[in-house]
Amino acid sequence: MLIEITKDLDQLAFAEVLEKESGTDVKKCYQCGKCTAGCPANYLMDISPSQTIRFSQMGMKEKILNSQTIWNCIFCETCSTRCPQGVDIKGVMDGLRRMAIRQGIRPKAQVRNLEKAFKDNIKSFGRVYEPGVVLDFNFRSGNILHDVIYFPLMLIKRKISLLPHFKRTAEVKRVLRKAFQISRKAQEEAKE
Ligand code: SF4
Ligand code: SF4
Numbered sequence: 001m002l003i004e005i006t007k008d009l010d011q012l013a014f015a016e017v018l019e020k021e022s023g024t025d026v027k028k029c030y031q032c033g034k035c036t037a038g039c040p041a042n043y044l045m046d047i048s049p050s051q052t053i054r055f056s057q058m059g060m061k062e063k064i065l066n067s068q069t070i071w072n073c074i075f076c077e078t079c080s081t082r083c084p085q086g087v088d089i090k091g092v093m094d095g096l097r098r099m100a101i102r103q104g105i106r107p108k109a110q111v112r113n114l115e116k117a118f119k120d121n122i123k124s125f126g127r128v129y130e131p132g133v134v135l136d137f138n139f140r141s142g143n144i145l146h147d148v149i150y151f152p153l154m155l156i157k158r159k160i161s162l163l164p165h166f167k168r169t170a171e172v173k174r175v176l177r178k179a180f181q182i183s184r185k186a187q188e189e190a191k192e
Contacts (some may be wrong), residue, residue: 014059022095024088035079045069071107113140126172129164
């Protein structure tokens with residue numbers, strides 16, 4: 001891959017800004033690649049986790065903030081746990097996502113569909129009901145039969161349940177409402 005090295009001071013300061021946003025120092029990374037090797041979502045990313053850290057060190061802000069990587073990270077923390085340098089890569093992904101949102105960058109429709117399906121599911125049941133998330137996501141994406149062949153096998157192996165279990169739905173709704181209010185307020189303040 002051809003990499004353009006910048007001498008732009010604003011871009012070079014990006015690592016510092018990111019450090020404040022994510023609470024971790026990307027400069028400590030020595031590119032061992034352990035984060036990328038363990039990442040279960042790497043196949044969905046256009047820039048691998050270790051590349052994201054390297055590009056952050058190099059101040060390649062536009063490339064990172066416009067990547068699909070920051071939206072396809074599932075925040076599992078495998079990378080942060082494996083890093084020998086203590087770099088919190090998951091925290092970096094989280095910070096980058098917040099920075100992108102503040103700049104008005106939005107993920108592709110598929111990511112937004114999954115987010116909506118997930119949020120609505122939690123609101124309805126108080127916890128994740130996996131078949132519900134998949135069905136809702138398939139409806140929104142216009143591909144209703146996607147992955148349904150796995151359903152019977154997962155049911156037999158008890159990886160999913162046929163019916164949802166409701167769990168403190170009123171309480172969860174209240175928490176979500178509060179979280180959305182805080183997030184909206186933070187976004188408005190960031191715009192000012
Ligand atoms: S595991 Fe840590 S040191 Fe290794 S490439 Fe990833 S961020 Fe860098
Ligand atoms: S937190 Fe994100 S980047 Fe890290 S291993 Fe999980 S999916 Fe990959």
